[in-house]
Amino acid sequence: MPQHKSSSADIAFQPSPDLNAEPRSLFRGIDVNRAITVIDCDEEVMVSSPNSTVSSLSGKRSEREENDGERASSSLEIDDDGADAAARKKLRLSKEQAAVLEETFKDHNTLNPKQKLALAKQLNLRPRQVEVWFQNRRARTKLKQTEVDCEYLRRCCENLTEENRRLQKEVSELRALKLSPQFYMNMSPPTTLTMCPQCERVAVSSSATTSANGGAAISRQPAHHHRPTPMNSWAAIIPPQPLDAHRPKT
DNA sequence: GCTGCTTAACGGATTACTTCA
DNA sequence: GCTGAAGTAATCCGTTAAGCA
Numbered sequence: 001m002p003q004h005k006s007s008s009a010d011i012a013f014q015p016s017p018d019l020n021a022e023p024r025s026l027f028r029g030i031d032v033n034r035a036i037t038v039i040d041c042d043e044e045v046m047v048s049s050p051n052s053t054v055s056s057l058s059g060k061r062s063e064r065e066e067n068d069g070e071r072a073s074s075s076l077e078i079d080d081d082g083a084d085a086a087a088r089k090k091l092r093l094s095k096e097q098a099a100v101l102e103e104t105f106k107d108h109n110t111l112n113p114k115q116k117l118a119l120a121k122q123l124n125l126r127p128r129q130v131e132v133w134f135q136n137r138r139a140r141t142k143l144k145q146t147e148v149d150c151e152y153l154r155r156c157c158e159n160l161t162e163e164n165r166r167l168q169k170e171v172s173e174l175r176a177l178k179l180s181p182q183f184y185m186n187m188s189p190p191t192t193l194t195m196c197p198q199c200e201r202v203a204v205s206s207s208a209t210t211s212a213n214g215g216a217a218i219s220r221q222p223a224h225h226h227r228p229t230p231m232n233s234w235a236a237i238i239p240p241q242p243l244d245a246h247r248p249k250t
Numbered sequence: 251g252c253t254g255c256t257t258a259a260c261g262g263a264t265t266a267c268t269t270c271a
Numbered sequence: 272g273c274t275g276a277a278g279t280a281a282t283c284c285g286t287t288a289a290g291c292a
Binding site for chain 1 (some may be wrong): 254257258259260
């Protein structure tokens with residue numbers, strides 16, 4: 001999805017916050033590709049390396065590039081047999097160029113046309129090259145993020161599988177226990193956990209506790225209790241966990 | 251010379267916006 | 272003024288291929 005849309009009218013560059021930021025120190029003094037054929041970018045082509053006979057003269061794009069105030073390489077070399085010899089001749093960006101692009105990308109991962117032009121000029125690249133670099137860089141970022149997300153989901157899945165296994169085991173243990181006659185014989189009288197709706201404290205009411213103490217049973221409920229609400233005992237045992245408890249902190 | 255990886259570059263699709271009938 | 276078609280620009284996405292270890 002386009003993140004930055006600007007009509008041809010306001011292409012007159014709504015200043016993005018970072019746009020007017022003075023080029024970083026990294027920008028200064030960079031003299032990449034000096035030794036190479038650099039025709040004044042105002043008048044012709046900006047070439048970044050001897051190899052950069054690259055062309056991207058597909059209709060749409062060439063129009064756009066002309067609008068950018070630049071023209072794609074005019075050095076589109078045609079073979080004797082008419083073949084497009086220079087097609088897709090790839091250049092490697094220098095370390096300095098890459099560093100500057102990287103720094104800029106850290107600040108803002110998209111460029112408006114003015115920024116693109118400025119950066120291109122700064123680096124002796126064609127605006128199209130800067131544009132492509134940012135596209136590819138965004139793609140790499142997205143890919144990395146996808147990998148991180150996948151890893152996170154994989155771990156979640158593992159945790160849930162483990163939890164499921166544990167619960168299944170517990171269920172089968174409880175079932176076995178329930179079927180055993182000894183279970184009932186050794187069982188203490190039923191205990192009900194109740195919760196006072198007012199103070200939300202848990203109270204234990206047990207028929208055994210009251211009778212076993214011969215009437216001197218200690219009240220194990222809050223003194224002010226009104227009508228205790230029966231409470232799921234599991235809730236008292238297993239504290240609720242946030243869904244993303246395992247999510248890696250970023 | 252072959253292979254695998256990284257990445258510059260490409261072409262098409264999509265989206266948002268403008269212009270014009 | 273509203274509407275829909277056409278045009279334009281920016282971006283995304285999948286792919287290709289150059290360059291390098």
